[in-house]
Structure formats: C-alpha cells, structure tokens
Amino acid sequence: MLCLLPILWAEIGETVQSQKFTIGSQSPPSFKAPSPNVPAAHILPLTGKAGVPQSAGYLQSLRYGNHINGVYGLTSVTNIAPSDIFSTNIIFGAQSFQVEIDTGSSDTWVVGRDFQCIDQTAEAQEPESGCMFGPSYTLSHSFRRIPDQHFIIVYGDGSNATGIVGNETVTLAGIRVTNQEVAVVDNVTVTGDRVTSGLLGLSFRNSTSVYAGTNPNTMDRQIQYDPVFTTMYTRGYVLPLFSLAIERSSATNGTAPGGLLAIGGLPPVPFRPFFASAPFQLLNVNNAAVPAADSQKADPDLAYTFYAITIQGLTYERSNETKWSHSKFSSPLEPPSDASHIQVVIDSGTNLIYLPTGIAVAVNALFDPPAQFYTSYGGFAVNCSAKAPNFRVDIGGQTFFIDKKDLILDLGRGTGLCVTGVNDAGYGTPILETPFLKNVLAIFDVGAGEMRFAAREFY
Numbered sequence: 039m040l041c042l043l044p045i046l047w048a049e050i051g052e053t054v055q056s057q058k059f060t061i062g063s064q065s066p067p068s069f070k071a072p073s074p075n076v077p078a079a080h081i082l083p084l085t086g087k088a089g090v091p092q093s094a095g096y097l098q099s100l101r102y103g104n105h106i107n108g109v110y111g112l113t114s115v116t117n118i119a120p121s122d123i124f125s126t127n128i129i130f131g132a133q134s135f136q137v138e139i140d141t142g143s144s145d146t147w148v149v150g151r152d153f154q155c156i157d158q159t160a161e162a163q164e165p166e167s168g169c170m171f172g173p174s175y176t177l178s179h180s181f182r183r184i185p186d187q188h189f190i191i192v193y194g195d196g197s198n199a200t201g202i203v204g205n206e207t208v209t210l211a212g213i214r215v216t217n218q219e220v221a222v223v224d225n226v227t228v229t230g231d232r233v234t235s236g237l238l239g240l241s242f243r244n245s246t247s248v249y250a251g252t253n254p255n256t257m258d259r260q261i262q263y264d265p266v267f268t269t270m271y272t273r274g275y276v277l278p279l280f281s282l283a284i285e286r287s288s289a290t291n292g293t294a295p296g297g298l299l300a301i302g303g304l305p306p307v308p309f310r311p312f313f314a315s316a317p318f319q320l321l322n323v324n325n326a327a328v329p330a331a332d333s334q335k336a337d338p339d340l341a342y343t344f345y346a347i348t349i350q351g352l353t354y355e356r357s358n359e360t361k362w363s364h365s366k367f368s369s370p371l372e373p374p375s376d377a378s379h380i381q382v383v384i385d386s387g388t389n390l391i392y393l394p395t396g397i398a399v400a401v402n403a404l405f406d407p408p409a410q411f412y413t414s415y416g417g418f419a420v421n422c423s424a425k426a427p428n429f430r431v432d433i434g435g436q437t438f439f440i441d442k443k444d445l446i447l448d449l450g451r452g453t454g455l456c457v458t459g460v461n462d463a464g465y466g467t468p469i470l471e472t473p474f475l476k477n478v479l480a481i482f483d484v485g486a487g488e489m490r491f492a493a494r495e496f497y
C-alpha cells in the first residue's frame with residue numbers, strides 16, 4: 039500500500055474519463071419473513087487490501103456537484119483515502135481464484151486466459167501483465183458457453199470489461215453451484231492488484247450486465263440472470279441472507295485479514311444479541327454510457343444497485359444543532375417520514391463515512407485538536423495523536439458507537455497527520471462505510487428486504 043499511495047494521491051482532482059449515468063431508486067423487494075439470526079454453515083474469510091473498488095466509483099462521482107436523476111456528464115473520481123477492497127476465494131470448475139467482493143454489482147467474472155489488456159488512457163493494447171490480475175481462467179470441461187450473449191460492464195471511473203458468458207460449476211464458501219451463469223472476461227481496461235482475478239457481485243438480478251448479441255461493445259438489450267447468491271437461495275441451498283463482519287486491522291500495507299462473509303446466516307464473531315432493522319431502499323445507477331438512441335429508452339438497464347437504508351440520526355456533541363435537511367440533498371430514495379432522518383448507502387467500498395456537509399464539519403470540529411480540511415488530503419485531517427469525539431449512529435431504535443480507533447486513520451504518510459473517519463458527502467448520497475461496518479455485524483436479508491445490525495463486542 040505504501041507504494042500505491044503516491045499514485046492514489048496524484049489522482050485527487052483529476053478527471054479520469056467522461057461517463058454518463060443516471061440515478062434512481064427501486065422498491066425494495068421482499069418475498070419472505072426475516073430469516074432467523076442463526077450461525078451460517080458457510081463462511082468465507084476475507085482479505086482486506088488497499089485499492090479502488092469498482093462500483094463505488096459511482097458513489098464517489100456523485101459528490102462533485104452532479105445532479106441526481108439527471109444525466110451525468112462528468113466523473114471526477116478521486117481517492118481521498120485508499121479504499122478497502124475485500125476479496126475472497128471462489129472456484130470455477132476446479133480452478134481457484136481470489137475475487138473482489140462488491141455489494142453494488144451483480145455479476146461474477148474472472149479474466150480468461152489470453153485476455154486483452156487495454157490501457158484506458160492510451161486506448162492501446164498492452165501486455166497482459168499491465169492489467170495486474172491474478173491467475174487467469176482456462177475454459178474447463180464444465181463450462182457451457184451461452185451463444186448470442188455477451189458481458190460488458192462499465193465502472194464509475196470509465197474502465198470497462200467485456201467478455202463471453204456461460205454456465206460453470208462455481209464453488210463458493212463450500213457451496214457447489216452447477217450451471218451458474220458467469221462471465222469470462224477477454225478484454226479489459228480495469229487494473230487489478232496482482233492477486234484478484236475478477237469480481238463477485240452480491241447485488242440483485244436486475245443489475246446483471248449481460249446483453250444480447252455478440253458485438254462486445256453493445257448494450258442494446260439487457261438479459262437478466264440469477265447471480266451466484268440468488269441461485270443459492272432460489273435452489274434452496276441457503277437462507278436468503280448474507281452477512282459481513284469487517285475486521286479492524288492495524289496493517290497499513292493493505293494485506294491484513296479483512297473479516298468474514300457468511301452466506302445464509304451469521305459469521306462466528308462475538309456480537310451483542312440486539313438486532314436493529316431497517317428496510318432496504320435500493321439506490322440504482324443506470325448506465326447511460328451508451329449511444330444516444332439507447333439512453334432514450336424508457337427503462338434504462340440497471341447497472342448497479344446499492345443497499346441503502348434510513349437511519350434515525352447521528353449523535354455527537356451538539357448534534358441537535360446540526361440538522362440534516364433532506365431537501366438539500368435531492369435523493370431519489372423515497373423520503374423518510376421524519377424529515378430529520380438521514381438516508382445512507384451501506385457499502386464496504388470506502389475507508390470513510392460520508393455525511394452531509396454541515397454534519398461532517400461539526401463532527402470534525404469536535405476532534406481535540408480540531409480536524410481541518412486539507413486540499414492535499416482531499417478531506418479532513420487531524421494530528422494522529424488527537425482525541426476523537428464520541429460519535430454514534432442510531433438505527434431502528436438501537437445505538438451503535440463508532441470506536442474512536444476507526445475515526446483517526448493513519449495512512450502511513452509520515453507527516454504526523456491522519457485522515458478522520460468522517461468526510462463530506464458534498465452533493466452525494468451519505469454513505470456508512472468501513473469505519474461504521476467495523477463496529478457492527480451487518481446482515482443483508484434479501485428475502486425480507488431489510489438490513490439488520492448487531493453491535494460487535496469490543497475487539
């Protein structure tokens with residue numbers, strides 16, 4: 039991670055590529071009563087590392103003055119702090135890979151053997167090693183190509199991947215899924231990390247990125263299919279929920295244990311047995327990076343679906359004086375019944391919590407000494423030995439404390455300054471990310487269409 043930092047900082051304020059997308063919301067689907075909060079038989083250890091998560095690029099680009107429910111002409115993807123990417127193991131046929139987990143997208147893909155690596159800026163082919171992926175996949179005997187369909191995904195920073203689709207036997211967390219539709223990427227501008235070979239999407243069927251025809255750059259007609267996790271519960275292998283226990287780690291080089299992902303239940307971590315729940319309010323990103331004729335479509339294809347909820351409030355010193363104004367942030371999500379409530383996206387993709395400007399400024403002023411906004415950090419920074427304020431998140435009648443360790447992040451720059459865990463969401467949707475997730479067990483109950491949280495024991 040140390041060697042990555044100069045690259046990440048250099049990206050601050052840099053416009054990567056013009057990209058168009060629109061934002062919407064979706065009624066939360068639910069098809070069964072909440073699943074019981076029982077231990078899962080299927081647990082995946084996660085590895086945490088520094089990097090830029092793919093779908094989170096869209097959330098980042100919202101912060102820079104773009105309008106919600108419009109067409110976005112500008113994506114200025116910047117990295118205020120190196121983000122956390124969590125990866126885990128998956129088996130395609132008999133070949134084993136590390137893949138990045140992403141709660142905002144839905145496809146599961148790996149790079150195929152002899153894939154073409156394209157330099158995003160130069161738009162020229164470069165050696166495969168330039169894309170820095172882990173091992174590539176060789177089509178196996180159990181792979182059944184689906185003809186006349188192709189995979190294309192465009193990420194928030196303008197990078198993209200295209201490939202073929204087919205059914206493969208996929209094994210995840212010890213669950214063997216035959217005839218699972220997956221994508222094998224043969225052309226990519228995404229840059230990997232020398233470890234992961236692709237991505238595991240944990241979002242919904244509506245956001246799958248398979249399209250009709252064989253022309254790899256067209257997105258004319260989306261053809262939805264069941265993502266891996268959806269297949270698992272529709273075939274009755276697991277209950278329709280997954281849960282995340284993100285681990286706090288002191289490693290600054292991004293190679294620390296990342297926590298646990300449990301499929302169909304809860305991971306074996308200590309937590310307090312009081313669960314707060316909040317219904318999903320899904321935030322959609324519709325990819326409009328297609329020719330004008332396509333963006334005229336009445337029902338644009340969903341590219342990403344983020345899990346969002348309404349929280350009851352944030353508590354910190356004088357928090358009763360820093361009000362949230364829903365009208366100021368034209369969220370497409372259904373407005374909360376109480377105007378003071380805040381809608382947040384729950385995402386494991388970034389190191390910082392993003393809050394409305396007034397709240398972010400108020401919380402940062404409470405550090406002792408106070409945190410200040412540094413352009414060179416692209417966010418609030420504070421003396422690394424500062425004292426962090428008490429900061430709590432109220433959800434569904436429960437209060438979740440954020441450990442002070444998670445509010446001061448030493449990025450190893452050697453300046454004595456640390457980034458604070460709370461940043462300004464600007465024009466974008468507030469997001470509760472890893473500083474919050476490290477303090478809770480987060481349950482994504484897809485069957486009941488709700489999130490549940492339990493406080494982790496201090497660890």
Ligand SMILES: *[C@@H]1O[C@H](CO)[C@@H](O)[C@H](O)[C@H]1NC(C)=O
Binds near residue numbers: 157158196197227327
């Ligand atoms: C994918 O990226 C390449 C390189 O930047 C670009 O030439 C191509 O148009 C992109 N494709 C799509 C569909 O965005």
Ligand SMILES: *[C@@H]1O[C@H](CO)[C@@H](O)[C@H](O)[C@H]1NC(C)=O
Binds near residue numbers: 184185217218
């Ligand atoms: C892929 O699997 C699905 C069931 O999951 C099946 O309906 C379909 O026919 C399969 N396609 C091929 C090409 O094997």
Ligand SMILES: *[C@@H]1O[C@H](CO)[C@@H](O)[C@H](O)[C@H]1NC(C)=O
Binds near residue numbers: 154224226254
């Ligand atoms: C890969 O993408 C580049 C840039 O979009 C394009 O020129 C090239 O034809 C593609 N190759 C394949 C095999 O699709």
Ligand SMILES: *[C@@H]1O[C@H](CO)[C@@H](O)[C@H](O)[C@H]1NC(C)=O
Binds near residue numbers: 065242243
């Ligand atoms: C998917 O699309 C259907 C039909 O448009 C809609 O009813 C449903 O709520 C959407 N969301 C999910 C997650 O299935």
Ligand SMILES: *[C@@H]1O[C@H](CO)[C@@H](O)[C@H](O)[C@H]1NC(C)=O
Binds near residue numbers: 288289290291292293
């Ligand atoms: C990363 O840091 C951890 C803990 O400080 C250390 O154990 C590990 O060896 C380091 N890894 C690398 C690749 O430097």
Ligand SMILES: *[C@@H]1O[C@H](CO)[C@@H](O)[C@H](O)[C@H]1NC(C)=O
Binds near residue numbers: 356358359
């Ligand atoms: C906020 O709470 C404090 C302590 O209860 C009180 O003194 C103050 O007047 C309150 N401010 C507002 C704007 O309600």
Ligand SMILES: *[C@@H]1O[C@H](CO)[C@@H](O)[C@H](O)[C@H]1NC(C)=O
Binds near residue numbers: 421455
């Ligand atoms: C941080 O605070 C300590 C103790 O007050 C002080 O010695 C140090 O110079 C400060 N560092 C910076 C970068 O301000």
